[in-house]
Amino acid sequence: MPAPLLELKSVSKSWPGVRALDKIDFSLERGEVHALVGENGAGKSTMIKILTGAIHADEGQIILDGQSYAGFSIKQAQNLGIGAIYQExxxxxxxxxxxxxxxxxxxxxxxxxxxxxxxxxxxxxxxxxxxxxxxxxxxxxxxxxxxxxxxxxxxxxxNIRILIMDEPTAPLSTDEVTKLFELIRRLKTEGVSIIYISHRLEELYEICDRVTVFRDGTRIETLPIGEAEKGRLISLMVGRPLLNQYPPRIPVPSASPTILEAEGLRSGKLKDVSLKLRRGEILGLAGLVGAGRTEVVRAIYGADRRSGGRVRKNGKEISIASPLDAIRQGIVLLPEERKSQGLFLNLSVSDNMVFPNLRKYRRLAMLNAKSIRQDVLGMIDSLRIKTSSERNRVLFLSGGNQQKVIIARWMLMEADVIIFDEPTRGIDVGAKFEIYTLMNKLKSEGKSLIVISSDMQELIGISDRLYVMCNGRMKGELVGQDIDQERILRLAADFSDETDGPGVSGSMEGVAAR
Amino acid sequence: MKSKNSIDMKEFALFFFFLLLCVFFSIFASGFLRPTNLLNVARQVSIIGIVSVGMTIVILTGGIDLSVGAIVGVAATGAAFLMINLKLPIALSAVIGILLGGAIGLLNGIMVAKFNIPPLITTLATMTSFRGVSYIITKGIPIYGFDDSFAILGQGYVGPIPIPVIIMLAVFLLGSLMLGRTRFGRHVYGLGGNEEAARLAGLDIGKIKLMVFAISGLLAGFAGIVLLSRLMTGAPTLGTGFEMDVITAVVLGGVSIAGGEGKLRGVIIGVLIMGVLSNGMIIMSLDENYQWLVRGFVLALAVGFDRNSKRTRN
Structure with missing residues (x-):
């Protein structure tokens, strides 16, 4: 058997107080797609930074084409044909x-x-x-x-020889992912080796040859993809068997009233979109990228101007012209771009949580620091946000914890309709479960949730009811047991007038209670 | 670069605004359209125009250069001092004056690139210090008594065209070529568009920043010499407040203050709008106090229009 293109031999890297990589061995064959999985902080990105020359290993060897290196500079890595595509x-x-x-x-x-x-x-x-x-x-x-x-x-x-892809499918829709995979296969046949990082395990089975699991800076296992059954991968990643990826579903009470109703929404992209949201319900919005999902919620939230349509809350028509109006009506949005649209990265956890709600803490002309602290600590505790203190800057929190900070913000505002746009993008498996649990908790407190996600498994796993969009229209509705991948795909794809499968109601009428 | 969308709506709108202004003044300001007046306008804006090329390059990288006015002053008074007090040859004095400007620009660049001081603060500091230097050089008293041959640069003509106008056009042309067609120019746009990407592509970011401030300083120094030649007076106040006129012209010309966007052919229109506006208002003998009001209003209008046309495009 020929020597592999790339080999890492007991490569280690430490930061002050952290052993980021501990004697890692890794090999990559020519034309191989090798997946790297593990929770955030497992050491994947450290390894990649070493390969691209962004940082140097403390010890160990990198063998490329039989040549041994202690490490490279960015330029050297580029000259050797190593390239990376990052999430950002x-x-x-x-x-x-x-x-x-x-x-x-x-x-x-x-x-x-x-x-x-x-x-x-x-x-x-x-x-x-x-x-x-x-x-x-x-x-x-x-x-x-x-x-x-x-x-x-x-x-x-x-003239790339090793291409490192860090979560390449995170921002893509289903058919775009298909195109990306075609491209990866094409590169493969040209002899390019690919190191593929993804939190979406289902993808690995489509394009990867082998998978290596990292945990806490060590390499746990390398498996041919055929032997890497999903449950096994997850338990290797988290270090304990994780029985379910999704928390058990809490049924929506059948008497639960409609809390939010949008009718005939129109804007540049939307063509007559209507939806209903019930109290204590998780409503999924599925569709390909560009189908108009984000536009629907932005229209409801008042972030985009709409040219027509009505929004009713608790049966009363409300006028929402701006996000401020929406927030006053108890409707909030957790945007897709957490870092640029949702958080003030340089401000503290505490500031981020209370920011839009300072009025509540005003006493005379000053802010009541004591009651802010009390509320913030309460949230950190109940949402189990991992942070050294409430004064820690949000910048230093992991993706999952950042997401929780935004959720805490809206919980403090006592919003009752919470819209999540891509709630778990770039968040690792363990933290995803916590976010889902949190959603369930919100739901059982009688909040209503609308969730947009490109991860279809996620929508299937958490939605009580789901609308599928296509080309700016509501294409169909799926409820409970009827929510499955095939039905969603059939509705999301643009087969005009082929909608009447089992369990699919083509119109928005007759929203059935489960 | 020639591309399909090379004349976009924004530039068209700017040009249209310029024409509208010209039409307005040709109706309400008698004599505005006379060729001598138009050439006069061109000569009046030439100094600001030369400086605005350097400013555009700095702003394209996402920086700003507030020190250009002070550099104009130092280059002019420095050259005047060399010519009159030290009796150095005119050409040599002028070249040293220009290089002095380049050196101050380089100093800006070093402070920004090596010591990571934000451009706004860096050039605010050098603006203050080097205005002081102008006063030190002249001891606060304007320098007079230049040889008449020096006046050619600022007051001479080639045919009917004033020499400063020719210089300005040449600087714009060279600047356009550099920004559009050289690697350095494209890297300036790249740096302003996404600094991190430029760094990852292996560019020496520090060197580019150093260069853009040096270029801005050189051009401001050059403008200082032309101004000195036009006025034949080495006053310590030369160039005071230029930075604001220049930034106004550049922003008016469609250059994004955030960096990465804008072209010199827009800037030249921005410069001309400024010139036509003040010329027209003077001919209409509008009270000077009101002229300030109108200028500020035009800037806000133009930038506001730009911002809003951007929003609808996205």
Missing amino acids: LNLIPNLSIAENIFFGREFRKHGLVDFARMHAEAGTILARMGFKLDTRARVGSLGTAWEQVVEIAMAVSK
Whole structure:
């Protein structure tokens, strides 16, 4: 058997007080897709940073092509053909596709940038990857999926041999994921090896050859994908058998009244969308990216202007022209981009929780620090937020704990309709379970939840009822036992007028109680 | 770069606004349209125009340079001191004056790139210090007595065109070429668009920042020499408040203060709008106090329009 392309031999890395990697062994074959799984903080990203040259290992060897290295610089790693695509895409929005692909390595003719050649070569690379894009288009005008294609093209243009992908499917919809997988298979046949990191375990079975599990800075196990049954992977990752990915469903009382009702919502993207939300219910919104899910909730929340439609809460029509109106009506939104839209990263946990609600703590003209502290500590305790203190900056919390801080904020505001847009993106398995448990808790307290997620398993696992959207319309509704992957996909895909499968009601009428 | 969307709505709107202004003044300000007046406008804006090219480059990286006015002052008074007090040759004095500007720019760059002091603070500090230097050089008294041959730069003509205008156009042309067609120029846009991505692409971010401030300083120094030649007076107050006029022109020209967006061909229109506006108002003999009011209002209007057209595009 030929030697593997890449081998790590007892590589270790410590930070002050933390052993981030402890004597890791790892190997990668030519043309192999090797998955790396583990909870956040398990050491995956440390290993990747060592491979891309962002940090140096304290000890151990990296053997690439028979050559042994103690570590590389960023430039050296690039020259050796190691590239990475990170969760936060690193593109320059105001430059064209071609300029992004060749940024820092522009072709020159007579001292000037040779744009003609740049566009030609960019086009060739994209064509080789199976895409036809206008290389003059500005990257900022593309969607996330296409941006990712540009990042991959960037890597391919550098004669990549090892491509590291960190959660590449997190921002993608189902059919975009399919396209990405096709691309990965294509790269594979060209001999590119891929290290693939994902929290969505189902994906691994589609494209990976082997999977390595990390936990607490050590490598627990490397398995051929055929032997890596999902339950086994999860128990290896968390170090204990995790019986369920989702907490048990709490039934919605059949007498539960409708709390929120939207009728005939219209905006640039939405064409006559109606929905009903009952008290104590988790309502899922499924659909492909671009189907209009986010637009529906943004319209309800008053974040986007709508051109038509009515919203009723508890049977009374309410007018919502801005998020402030929505919040006053007890409707809140946890946005998709947690870091940029939901949190004040530089402020403390406490400030983040009470920020929109300072009126409540006002005493004369000052804030009542004591009652703020009391409420915040209560939330940290009841949501089990892991933080050194309430004055710790939110920046230093893990993704799951950051999400809990936002949830705490709205719980303190006593909102009764809570909208979650991609609540668990980039959050690891253990923390996901906690978020789901928290959702259930909110539900049993009589709050109503609307959840948007690109992770279909998640929607299936937690929704009491689910609407499927397609092209700005409600395509159908699934309730309870009828919620399954096949039905969702059938509705989400754009097969016009083929909707009447079992358990599917094509119209919004007759919302059945479970 | 030539691309399909090279003339976008924003630039068109800006140009339309400029034309509208010209039409307005040609109706209400008699003599505005006369060629001598138009050339006069061009000459009046040329100094600000030269400085605005450097400012545009700095702003494109996401920075700002408040020290340009002070640099104009130091370059002008420095060169004046060399010519009159030290009796150095005119050309040599002028070159040293320009390089002095470049050196101050470099100092800005070092403070920003090596010591991580935000550009606003850095150049606020150098603006204050080097205005002081102008007063020290001149001991607070304007320097006079230049050789007449020095006046060519600021007062001469090639055919009907004033030399400062030709200089300004050349600087704009070279600047456009550099921003649009050289690696350095594209890296300036890249740095302003996403600094982290530029770093990951292996660019030397510090070097680019150093360069943009040095260029801005050099051009401000150059403008200082042209201004000195036009006024033939080395006053310590030269260039006072230029930074605001320049920033106004650049922002008016559609350059995003956040960096990464904007083109010099927009900036030149921004510069011309400023010039036409004050020229027209003077011809209409509008009270100077009201001129300030109108200028500020125009800036707010233009930027407000820009912001809102951006929102609808997204």
